[in-house]
Amino acid sequence: MDLTILYRGPLASCDYDCPYCPFAKRRDSPEQLRADRAALERFTAWVAAQTGDRISVLFTPWGEGLVRSWYRRALVELAQLPHIGRVAIQTNLSGRTRWLAEADGTARDRIALWCTYHPGQTPYDRFLAKCRELTALGVRHSVGVVGLDGHFDEARRLRADLPDEVYLWVNAAEGHTYTDEEADRWTALDPLFPYSRHPHRSAGLPCRTGESVVSVDGDGTVRRCHFVPAELGNLYDGSYRRALGPQACPLAVCDCHIGYVHLETLPLYDVFAGGVLERVPAGPLHAPGHGERPLLPLSSIAGRD
Numbered sequence: 001m002d003l004t005i006l007y008r009g010p011l012a013s014c015d016y017d018c019p020y021c022p023f024a025k026r027r028d029s030p031e032q033l034r035a036d037r038a039a040l041e042r043f044t045a046w047v048a049a050q051t052g053d054r055i056s057v058l059f060t061p062w063g064e065g066l067v068r069s070w071y072r073r074a075l076v077e078l079a080q081l082p083h084i085g086r087v088a089i090q091t092n093l094s095g096r097t098r099w100l101a102e103a104d105g106t107a108r109d110r111i112a113l114w115c116t117y118h119p120g121q122t123p124y125d126r127f128l129a130k131c132r133e134l135t136a137l138g139v140r141h142s143v144g145v146v147g148l149d150g151h152f153d154e155a156r157r158l159r160a161d162l163p164d165e166v167y168l169w170v171n172a173a174e175g176h177t178y179t180d181e182e183a184d185r186w187t188a189l190d191p192l193f194p195y196s197r198h199p200h201r202s203a204g205l206p207c208r209t210g211e212s213v214v215s216v217d218g219d220g221t222v223r224r225c226h227f228v229p230a231e232l233g234n235l236y237d238g239s240y241r242r243a244l245g246p247q248a249c250p251l252a253v254c255d256c257h258i259g260y261v262h263l264e265t266l267p268l269y270d271v272f273a274g275g276v277l278e279r280v281p282a283g284p285l286h287a288p289g290h291g292e293r294p295l296l297p298l299s300s301i302a303g304r305d
Helices: 030-049 069-079 098-102 105-110 124-137 149-161 180-189 193-197
Strands: 002-008 054-059 084-091 111-116 140-147 168-172 213-217 221-223 231-234
Touching: 002 030, 030 069, 054 069, 069 084, 069 098, 069 105, 069 111, 084 105, 098 124, 105 111, 111 124, 124 140, 124 149, 140 149, 149 168, 149 180, 168 180, 168 193, 180 193
Parallel strands: 002 054, 002 213, 054 084, 084 111, 111 140, 140 168
Antiparallel strands: 213 221, 221 231
């Protein structure tokens, strides 16, 4: 079986103070950190034992995982397993990156980082230096920002300073309405920004979640995705397996990339072929210029307003 797992354990602490995040500067108690470490080690051991399956993992912690040794260790250990397709994590890149050198060449090819730059939380040059370290190490990664007005100049600077092959994505700010002019500015940086600009109507539409993609929490509870509370079973007793199968989305809309990327009505599996978890496109992107058609015409996006 080919299975993609989005894992989110109890960790909810972060070293940043972003005003748009409810977990900013939150601290976990020592007991909470021990519980998160135990849950992650249990999950890693389970994945290691599934040698008959092909498994990919994306860690999506509420907080910042890579400042914790157990997340760094989990990525390296999982990447060394031959039945692992990809192991990736969302990160603010605040921690050191040299630990990635501990993974040998084959394992390092399986590790990927989804990096978010938060202006005002870290010096620009420090963040850019971390990105350049990833490039030097040959670690797959994407880099992005939240599309707030105050972030635009630094996002444009980041796009200019990053290698052309590193994808710079832009997430529409939650609750923010963009004028067409504003959206065009962001689309010039990220040609796929139109997919993030509005929620996608998803009710009744086919989605890979619940079939080949699942969400798992620290207790092993399996759900089809982070945004649907209904339980499919438990990872550790195997009860989730009998619930897997084609399932239409039960929600009215899907407005988060880690959700709508799996909608079968969108072409994003083709765009990110081989890099869905880390948000790395399969080929070069370009913003539409005068007289050009967009890379993916908006008329092809099913269910969009």
